[in-house]
Amino acid sequence: MKITFTLNDRPVTADVAPSTLVSDLLRDTLDLTGTHVGCETSQCGACVIHLNGSSVKSCTLLAASLEGQEVRTVEGLAKGPNELHPMQVAFRENHGLQCGFCTPGMLMASIDLVSKNPDPTEEEVREWLEGNMCRCTGYQNIVKSVIAGAQAMRNAS
Amino acid sequence: MSNVIGVGASPKRKEDLRFVTGRGNYVADIKRPHMKFGIFVRSPHAHALIKSVDVSAALELPGVVAVYTGADMKADNVGGLPVGWGISGKDGNPMKEPPHPPIAHDKVRYVGDAVAFVVAESVEQAEAAAELVEVDYEVLPHVVGVVEALQPGAPQLYDEVPNNLCCDWDLGDKPAVDAAFEAATHVTSIELVNQRLVGNPMEPRAAIGEYDAANGQYTLWTTSQFPHVVRLLMGEMVLGIPQHKLRVVAPDVGGGFGVKQFHYAEEAVVTWAASKLGGAVKWVCQRSEGFISDAHGRDHVTQAELALDADGKFLAMRVQTYANMGGYLSTFGPNIPTNLYAPLLSGVYVIPSIYCGVKVVFTNTVPVDAYRGAGRPEATFVVERLVDTAALEMGIDKFEIRKRNMIPASAYPYQTPVIVEYDSGDPMACLERSMDLADVASFEARRSASEAKGFYRGLGVSTYVEACGLAPSRLAGQLGARGGLYESANVRVHPSGAITVLIGTHNHGQGHETTFAQIVSERLGVPFENIDIVFGDTDKVQFGMGTYGSRSLVVGGSALNKASDKIILKGRKIAAHQFEAALDDIVFENGEFSVSGTDRKKTFSEIAGAAYVPFDFPLEELEPGLEEQAYYDPVNFTYPGGAHICEVEIDPDTGIVRLDRYTAVDDVGTVINPMIVEGQLQGGIVQGVGQALFEHGVYDEQSGQLMSGSFMDYCMPRADNLPNMVIQPHSTTCAHTPMGVKGCGECGTIGSPAAVINAVVDALKPLGVSHVDMPASPNRIWNIINHSSVRAAAE
Structure with missing residues (x-):
């Protein structure tokens, strides 16, 4: 079809x-x-x-x-090769990824969270990402990335 | 020099740009012309004879290209999967090493053992055809438990392996240990289970085999931590492909943790099938399939005893472990519960004599091999549970008993009674620092606050030491390694001065593209952005043993450092020629070659350029070009270690253990990139927490099925059940690696399970609990609490 x-x-x-x-x-x-x-x-x-x-x-x-x-x-997500989405930048800046396999899903889930909740608490980030597994990072830097990415998205909007 | 980013800096990772934009290149992403797709038919039985395999109905489906069985591979003289380490028992006899065919042809030995491989034009067609492969099994009795498999009358996996005993191995001076136990004031005895784990890297395994008949060239793309070793093992021992005709590529790999450091049957099958079909054949593992075909980890049952004098000083340790190998020996299987386990039983303590026996046993389960930490978390768990239990029994504070028995920094290098000699360390400083950071002094106030809410709170500590940086080849050889384990690095300086490094380790999350570039940037004064690290392709990289056992920086980084030394020497020779000066007068500093005591100097780029367009080199002494290769083999293991402290709060109504605080102080030697080291520790700790609280590969004794065979049943750590961790290095310098590095990849996983379980036991101490097996799941904890006679009496 x-x-x-x-x-x-x-x-x-x-x-x-x-x-x-x-x-x-x-x-x-x-x-x-x-x-x-x-x-x-x-x-x-x-x-x-x-x-x-x-x-x-x-x-x-x-x-x-x-x-x-x-x-x-x-x-x-990126507007061009040199213009990453703020959340992509935040993951890179905060070592929010290691092997990179879960990263696309993490980014998409995180951006959706921030679109619904522009200033999430750490607890809210952890709860939101409950359905996204990462085996490398232990999540700590992912959470840090999302908080930083949320701030950057607020600043950009 | 500008843009040099060296040791101790935390630049953003070079590899991240492709990953955050979705442009990584994983095996499952790769497409080849006219590619076919393969699906494995796997045994639903734990133990059965294969009477016949009827593929005729499957072959009739549209799109089906071929269906291969174990008999087809056997008829084509395909070899069994080799084992990389051979151990010998205490009677001197070598381990039993039965054949491991890539596809079973006479008997299946675990649920998931492959019995056929269906190739079709699409995955869907292959899946449909796999359903039609008719295997006539004669089901046999099975055994899944390691202790049960040794019992008289247990089902036998192999005619040639009586009692399923692969090897009865030991280490240590048993008479001395027995005598020390006779003389001891106090003996602490424990029994514990180090449960089976499934590594579950987020990227499932995958492999594409391709054969080009025009030039006899084979290519295998595979999710591997060590492509050169796969080429060696598969090419030479399984398929008989000449090394120069076999290219193995491990591109971006989505996590390994040991699970991808073995030569797997599927790699051989897709490559062999590709040669039969004259094209490319792709297999991508599904998660449920991975649960029953990725090698598992741990699965020990252990009895351990510690002998102490009246002051709580350790006199001797005696350990008997039963290690489950599963249905076949995986690549490093027998090495893990023996050589990577017993030599670590001294921990960071002075223990005059240690004896450890290990019975290595076949069962009808998925093969067991290395999983992050590999043997060392198991050893640490034994030591630290023994020490905690002894402290409890003797009424000595848990920190005090550790300090009383700890190896003082002044005693390094320290020879343990179990082979290894620790070159450096300061466990006391790590412990004291972790106690400060964890605010142990205020713990009782926090405990009271939890109790006021009706919760239990416990504090647990674990020290640890590990042997990593595999391997000192000479020692590895004495321990049964069937090959040395050096690493290689090639530094190729281009005429512009930009650099390509070709290295034999494999990057699958560890950030090598960044860390290794920092080493070169500092050593050669070359801008960080002008250095690229290439790995994972046997057609590009000379040779290498890959990444596992926290070896990449220790062994590969040291090879890179050595190759950089050679580049500097060659550069000095070129500069000496250019300046018409003596070699001894040429110094290299800050990226410049200069004549000592003069202002005559040339930049690294100028010398690189000169190397490639020379008119008048004295060719007998000085060849054109600037490219050097080095191999590095360490003289000893490295011994990272440290102290981890955690606090848990337990809700008696639900049995849920909430990890509230976690503090780690780790001695990883010189830190090249602090950001990456902290990330490795965070991830490692959470994997260890996963073992302590959540994860369990459970086999049903009756059916032989893996009960926890999906993410619904096998509980992985998730973002919402973890706290932020406090992690600080407290490093001593490794005495024998050139940069003083020790490695950090496995520290977290080794230190954390005992810290968490010690905290859980501490929390439940008021109920008379002295031990809790892993995982401390809500069900297990709820049952302990609700069946506690202390609690019942109180109520």
Whole structure:
């Protein structure tokens, strides 16, 4: 079946099977491999994208449901090669990543948090990221990054 | 010189830009022309004979290209997966080392053992066909517990391994230890379980094999911590591919923790299948599949005793451990619970004599091998639980008993009774610093405050020491390593003075692209941004043993330092020629070569340029070019160590253990990048906390199934169940590595489980609790509290 949706601000048309998952569509068909798959069961959060501005886990979402929707992936965060999103900068500045595998999901989830709660407390960040696993960092610097990124997003807006 | 970023600085990581923009290049991201997709059919039985495998129905499905069985591989003379270390038992006999075929052909030995590999045009087609592979099993009785497997009448995994005993290993002077126990005033005895863990790096394993018949070239992309070792083991021993025709690439790898430092069956199968099909075959592990095919960690049952005199001084230690190997020997399996375990049982204490026996045992479970810390967390847990229990029994303060028995800084180098000699350390300073930072002095006030809320609060401490920086090859060889374990680095200076470093370690989160560039930037005075670190591709990098055992900076960084020395020497020779001066008169400082006592100087870039466009080099003595390679093999392990203190608060209504405060003071030697070291410690500590509080690879005895086989059942640490940690280094300098570095990758995981469990036991001490097994899960703690006779009497 043919679907048309907006992906990182551009219109996209794709031919998908009824069983195709959004994560597979992005990675295999559209070559956007920044969205990672770490568990296929919506447990780990590596696959989080934005659907109409809210974070969702793309590994259990059917591609067919994207018709007419707006999707943003980690590749669509930076305005250009030299203009990273404030949250991307914050993760880099605060050593909020090690192996980088969970990072796209962490970024997408964190940006959604800040869009809903511009000045989250540390506890709110930890609770919000409960669905995003990281095995490398112990989360401390991720939390620090999100707090710093939230401040940068407030300053930018 | 400007833009030199050297030792002690914390520049932002070079690798981060690609990761935060989604442009990392992981194996699952890679596409090859006309690539096919493979799915493994795995055994649902813990132990069964394979009577037949019928692939005919699977082959008829659309898109299916081939279905391979173990018999196909055997018929093609594919070898078994090799073991990198061979240990010998106390009777002098070598360990039992039964064959480990990549795909089982006669018998399956654990749930998850591969029995067939289906290749199709798409993953979905391969999955559908895998459902149609008919395997006729004759199910056999199984055994999953390490102690149970040794019992008379237990199911036998191998005809050639009586009683499932791979090796009955020991270390130490047993008569001396027994005599010390006879003379002791007090003996503390404990029994503990170091539970099975599943490493679960966030990136699942993946592999792509490709064969180009036109030139006989094989390529394997794999999620590996050591691509050269995979090339060596798989090429030479499994598939018989000449080394120069096999390229192994481990690109960005999403976490390893040991799980990816083995040569896995799937790597050999995709490469072999690619050669059969003449193209590329890709396999990406699903998480549920990873739970039953990634090598697991730990899984010990231990009885340990400590002999003390009337003053609480340690006299001797006696340990018997049962170590579960699973159904086959994984690459380093037998080495972990023996050589990386027993030699650490002295901890940071003076213990005159130590004896440790280890029975290494096969069971019908996933193979067990190294997982972050690998043997050393298990040793630390034994030592620190023994010490805490002895303190409790003898009425000595837990800090006082440690201080009373600690190796003083003045006693280093310190020879333990169990092989290793610690070159440097100051455990007392680490302990005292951690006590200050943790505000131990005010603990009782915090305990009272918790009690007022109806909660239990406990404080736990653990010291630790580890042996890392694998390896001193000579010692490793004596301990059974089947190859030396040096590291190599190549420093390629380009004509502009920019540098490419080719190094044999592998970066999968540790920040090598940054740390190693700092070393070169400082040594050669070259701007940080002009240095790139290349790793993970056997066609680019000369050779290397990879990254594990906290070895990358210690061994690889030292090789890089040595190669930098060679670059400086070569540069001085070029400068001597240019200046028509004597070599001895050329000094290299701050990125400039100068003639001593004059103002004649050339920059590093000028010398690099001259190296590549010479007109008049005396070629007999001075060749063009500026590129040097060095191999480094340490003379000893390094011994990072430290002290960790944690506080927990326990809610008796739920049994939930809340980690409230965590303090770590670690001696990691010279710190190159403080930001990265702190990150390594934070992550390591949380993995250890995961073991202490959450994680457990549980096998059902009846069915032989892994019960905790998903993230729903296997509880990983998450952001909302952890506090911020206070982490400070208190470093002594390693006496034998050129930069004084010791390594830091495993410290956190080694120090933390005992600190957390000691805190839990301390919290429940009022209930008469003297030991709690890991994980201290709500269910376990609730049961302890609610079955406590002390509590019942009080109510």
